[in-house]
Amino acid sequence: MAVEWSGLAPEVLITLDRRRPVPLRAQLEDQFRQAIRSGRLGAGDRVPSSRALAKALGLSRGLVQESYAQLQAEGYLVTRGGSATRVATAATRAAPALRPPAPAPARLIADFASGVPDLASVPREDWAWAIREACRIAPNTDLNYGDPAGNTRLREVLAGYMRRVRAADTIAAQVIICSGMAQGLGLVLRSLADQGLTRAGFEDPGPVDAATTAAWAGVEAVPVPVDDRGVDVAALDATGAGAVVLTPAHQWPTGVVLAPERRLALVDWAARRQAVIIEDDYDAEFRYDRDPVGALQGLAPDRVVAFGTVSKSLAPALRLGWIVSPPDLAAALARAKQVTDRGSPGLDQLALALLIETGRYDRHLRRMRAEYAARRDVLIEALAEHAPGVRLTGLAAGFHAVAHLQPGTAEQDVIRAARSRSVGLYGMSAHRADHAPDPPQLVLGFGNTSQRAIRTGIALVSDLLGNRC
Ligand SMILES: Cc1ncc(COP(=O)(O)O)c(C=O)c1O
Numbered sequence: 118m119a120v121e122w123s124g125l126a127p128e129v130l131i132t133l134d135r136r137r138p139v140p141l142r143a144q145l146e147d148q149f150r151q152a153i154r155s156g157r158l159g160a161g162d163r164v165p166s167s168r169a170l171a172k173a174l175g176l177s178r179g180l181v182q183e184s185y186a187q188l189q190a191e192g193y194l195v196t197r198g199g200s201a202t203r204v205a206t207a208a209t210r211a212a213p214a215l216r217p218p219a220p221a222p223a224r225l226i227a228d229f230a231s232g233v234p235d236l237a238s239v240p241r242e243d244w245a246w247a248i249r250e251a252c253r254i255a256p257n258t259d260l261n262y263g264d265p266a267g268n269t270r271l272r273e274v275l276a277g278y279m280r281r282v283r284a285a286d287t288i289a290a291q292v293i294i295c296s297g298m299a300q301g302l303g304l305v306l307r308s309l310a311d312q313g314l315t316r317a318g319f320e321d322p323g324p325v326d327a328a329t330t331a332a333w334a335g336v337e338a339v340p341v342p343v344d345d346r347g348v349d350v351a352a353l354d355a356t357g358a359g360a361v362v363l364t365p366a367h368q369w370p371t372g373v374v375l376a377p378e379r380r381l382a383l384v385d386w387a388a389r390r391q392a393v394i395i396e397d398d399y400d401a402e403f404r405y406d407r408d409p410v411g412a413l414q415g416l417a418p419d420r421v422v423a424f425g426t427v428s429k430s431l432a433p434a435l436r437l438g439w440i441v442s443p444p445d446l447a448a449a450l451a452r453a454k455q456v457t458d459r460g461s462p463g464l465d466q467l468a469l470a471l472l473i474e475t476g477r478y479d480r481h482l483r484r485m486r487a488e489y490a491a492r493r494d495v496l497i498e499a500l501a502e503h504a505p506g507v508r509l510t511g512l513a514a515g516f517h518a519v520a521h522l523q524p525g526t527a528e529q530d531v532i533r534a535a536r537s538r539s540v541g542l543y544g545m546s547a548h549r550a551d552h553a554p555d556p557p558q559l560v561l562g563f564g565n566t567s568q569r570a571i572r573t574g575i576a577l578v579s580d581l582l583g584n585r586c
Contacts, residue, residue, distance in 0.1 A: 127162070127163050127164070127165055128165070129152070129158070129164060129165055129170075131145065131148045131149075131152075131170070131174060132148070133145065133148075133174060133176075141176060141180065142180050142183060142184050145174070145176070145180075145181070145184045146184045146187055146188060149164070149184070149188055149193060149194075150188070150191075150193060153193050153204055153208050153209055154208075154210060155210070156209065156210045158204045158209070159204065159209055160204055160205070160206040160208075160209040161203055161204060161206065162203060162204045163201045163202070163203050164185070164194065164201075164202050164203065164204065166201070166202075167181040167182045167185060185202055189202075192205055192207060192208055193205055193208045194208075223536070223539070224539065225539050225540060225541045226538075226539040226540060226570065226573055226574060226577065227539075227540050227541065227566060227570040227571065227573055227574020227575075227577070228540075228541035228565070228566060228570070228574075229540070229541055229542055229543065229559070229560075229561045229562050229563065229566060229571075229574065230541055230543060230562050230565065230566075231370065231516075231517035231543065231560050231561070231562025231564070232429075232517070232562060232564070233433070233562065233564050233565040234428075234429050234430070234431075234432065234433075234485070234516065234564045234565065235485065235488065235489075235564055235565055236432065236565055237565075238484075238485060238488065239431060239432040240431065240477065240481045243472060243477045243481065244431070244435075244468065244472070246477075247468035247469070247471045247472045247477070248464060248465070248468045250468070250471050251464045251465075251467035251468040251471060252464060254467075255463070255464060255467055259463055259464075259467065260463065260464075262459055262460065263460050263463050264451075264460065265451050265452075265454040265455035265459055265460040266292075266293045266294065266447070266450070266451040266454065266460075267292065267293060267294025267439070267460065267461060267466060268294065268463060268466035268467055268470065269289065270467065270470045271294060271466045271467065271469055271470040272289040272290075272292040272293075272294065272439075273289045273470075274469075274470045274473050274474055275289075275292050275294075275425070275439050275473070276288050276289040276291070276292050276441075278473055279292075279412070279414075279423070279425065279441055282402070283398060283401060283411055283412040283414070283415070283423075283425075284411030284412060284415040285411075285412045285414045285415050285418075285423060285441055286414065286415045286418040287414070287418065287441045290444075290447060291418075291441055291442050291443070291444055291447050292439055292440070292441055292442075293439065293440040293442055293447065293450045293451055293454060294437070294438075294439050294454075294460070294461045294466055295438050295439065295440055295454060295461060296436040296437065296438065296458070296461055297426050297427075297428055297433070297436050297437065297438040298397055298399060298424045298426045298428070298438050299330070300438070300457070301424045301426075301438055301439075301440045302327065302330050302362065302395070302397075302424070303330050303333060303334055304440070304450055304453040304454060304457065305395060305422050305440065305442075305446075305450065306330060306331055306334035306336050306360075306395075307333075307334040307335070307453055308446060308449040308450055308452075308453050309334075309336070309359070309360055309393060309446075310334050310335045310336050311449065312449070313359075314336055314359045314360055314393075315336065315337060315359065316336065316337045316338075316339055316356065316357060316358045316359060316360075317331055317336050317337070317338060317339070317358050317359070317360040317361060317362060317395075318338075318339050318340075318341040318348075318353045318356055318358040318360070318361035318362070319331070319338050319339070319340055319341065319361075319362050319550075320340075320341060320343045320348055320362070320363060320364065320368060320369070321340035321341060321342055321343060321549060321550045322343060322370055322371060322545055322548035322549045322550075323340070323343070323362075323364075323368075323369060323370075323548060323550075324362075324369060324548070325547070325548060325550065327362055336360075339356045339358055340550035341353045341356060341358075341361065343368055343371055343373060344373075345373055345510075346373065346375070346376035346378075346379055347365065347368060347373050347374070347375035347376055347379045348361070348363055348368075348375065348379065348383070350379055350382040350383055350386055353383075353386065354386055354390075358392065359390065359391075359392050359393065360392055360393040360394070360395055361383075361392070361393075361394055361395065362395040362397065363375070363383075363394060363395065363396055363397065363413075364396075364397045364398075364399065365380065365396060365410070365412075365413050366398060366400075366401040366404075366410050366412070366514060367399075367400055367401065367511070367513065367514040367515045368511075369397070369399065369548075370511075370517065370519070370545065370548045370560045371510070371511055371519055371545075372510060372511015372512065372513065372514070372515065372517065372518055372519055373510075373511060374410060374513055374514070375410075375413075380413060380416065381416075383413070384413070384416050384417045384420070387417060387420040387421070388417070388420065392420070393420060393421070393422060393443075393446075394413060394417065394420055394421045394422070395421075395422045395424070396412060396413045396414055396421050396422065396423040396424065397424050398412055398423055398424060398425050399424070399426055399428070399429055400429045400514060400515035400516065401514065402429070402430050402482050402486070403429070403482075403485070403486050403489050403514055403515050403516060404486075404513070404514045405486075405490050405493065405512070405513060405514060412441075414441055418443060418444075419443050419444070419445075420443065421441075421443065422440060422441065422442055422443065422446065423440070423441040424438060424439070424440055424441075425438060425439045425441070426438035426439075427469065429515075429516075429564070430478070430481070430482060430485075431478075431481070435465065435469075436461075437461065437465060437466070437469055489515075489516045489563070489564065491568060492516070492563045492564075492566065492567075492568055492571060493512055493516075493518070493563065495563075495568045495571045495572060496509070496518065496561065496563055496571050496575070497509060497512070499571055499572050499575035499576065500520070500575055500582070503575050503576050503579030503582075504575070504579045504582040504583065506583070507520050507521065507522070507582050507583065508520070508521040509521075509561075516562060516563050516564035517560055517561060517562040517563065517564070518560075518561050518563075519545065519558050519559070519560055519561070520558065520559040520561055520582065521556065521557075521558055522556075522557040522558060522559065522582065522583060523557075523583040524555075524556065524557070525557075526557040526583060527554065527557065528544040528545070528546055528554050528557040528558070528559070529544065529546075529554065531544075531557070531559070531578075531581045531582070532544055532559075534578075534581050535577075535578045535581055538577050538578060539577075540574045540577050540578050542559050542561075542578065543559065543560050543561075543562070544557070544558065544559060544560070545557075545558035545559065545560055548560065559582075
């Protein structure tokens with residue numbers, strides 16, 4: 118895109134060597150030719166006015182005007198109707214694309230991709246208000262580098278939020294702001310690796326990309342099976358892992374809630390092994406018809422690191438999350454954050470604090486909880502109508518569920534056939550450590566799928582889903 122300048126002349130790096138036996142005008146023209154040919158100056162870019170350039174380079178204005186006239190004659194520059202002089206389109210070299218353009222995604226009638234909140238409902242007005250307010254009230258000192266652990270006000274607000282909503286046992290000093298769970302997990306695993314951690318357990322099925330994060334942190338990732346009561350603690354114990362990464366409130370992706378006796382067994386395991394439980398509380402705000410389940414962190418604040426994120430509650434693009442750390446790990450995490458990026462963006466942190474303090478965050482969550490609950494009901498009804506007998510589990514929270522296909526069904530065949538009908542379906546096999554296709558299951562996300570799309574989509578693939586289970 119051509120650079121448009123308002124008011125001030127654009128800057129262009131031109132260097133003249135007054136010791137060379139080449140006339141200055143020739144040097145100037147040559148520099149422009151090279152800049153245009155190499156793509157440093159792009160099609161339509163404005164060049165400085167002759168007056169500004171003459172002043173900047175210590176030349177006479179007449180010399181610059183003559184150079185510009187020569188470059189126009191050669192087809193490098195154009196001037197139209199008294200407007201600014203610009204680089205001619207024909208003279209420029211097309212800049213290589215950063216990466217080949219991705220093929221346009223196929224338009225789907227219904228996409229049951231999971232993990233994405235309703236992007237059409239992101240509270241843009243509230244966020245814009247909060248950013249404007251943050252800019253208005255932030256003292257100048259807040260525009261400097263801040264505490265790498267995060268903005269004090271946000272840390273206070275989040276500690277209070279985690280105590281109030283998740284029954285966490287924490288104070289602001291233990292809260293570290295990060296760029297979402299993805300960064301938080303890397304920081305935690307690296308800090309623990311520095312303290313001697315070599316192996317961490319991950320839920321299977323679970324987030325397969327977590328193994329990549331673990332490798333980056335120098336930690337071996339071992340899969341630990343998940344059944345209908347959550348992670349298998351005896352199997353975890355047998356791995357000899359010194360940490361485990363879990364989604365206890367709504368297991369990703371099975372949707373299972375960690376059973377009470379497993380919660381206690383886990384805490385006991387951590388105490389016995391001096392191990393760390395890394396709790397990913399990614400969608401805990403969206404609970405429906407079960408009794409509230411507090412964060413595990415509240416049961417063992419010295420042994421649990423808990424993550425929160427706004428990626429499900431507001432929008433993934435905000436890249437804001439937080440770590441609730443055991444007291445003895447907080448300083449190491451702040452150091453890791455300092456080395457990584459010197460802290461998360463200050464104004465965004467203040468904006469999130471304002472959103473929560475003013476109740477706008479809670480209001481948005483209430484609205485979205487009702488919307489996701491309605492979508493969930495539509496999904497249940499649509500399946501009951503079009504594919505009765507397909508068992509649906511993992512519905513207690515969040516915005517995805519698991520559909521159990523009939524034994525013997527080929528998951529990938531169903532996904533391919535659905536795609537040919539413009540319905541996006543996704544299989545559980547992608548989330549299993551060994552990618553096993555059995556038992557055949559679909560992870561049905563409905564966060565970013567409208568009620569109408571859910572109804573239409575399920576009707577379109579009903580015969581593929583089968584009627585018995
Ligand atoms: C299990 C799980 N936890 C957390 C997140 C959020 O990650 P982040 O906060 O980095 O956006 C995701 C994203 O999809 C996820 O799948």
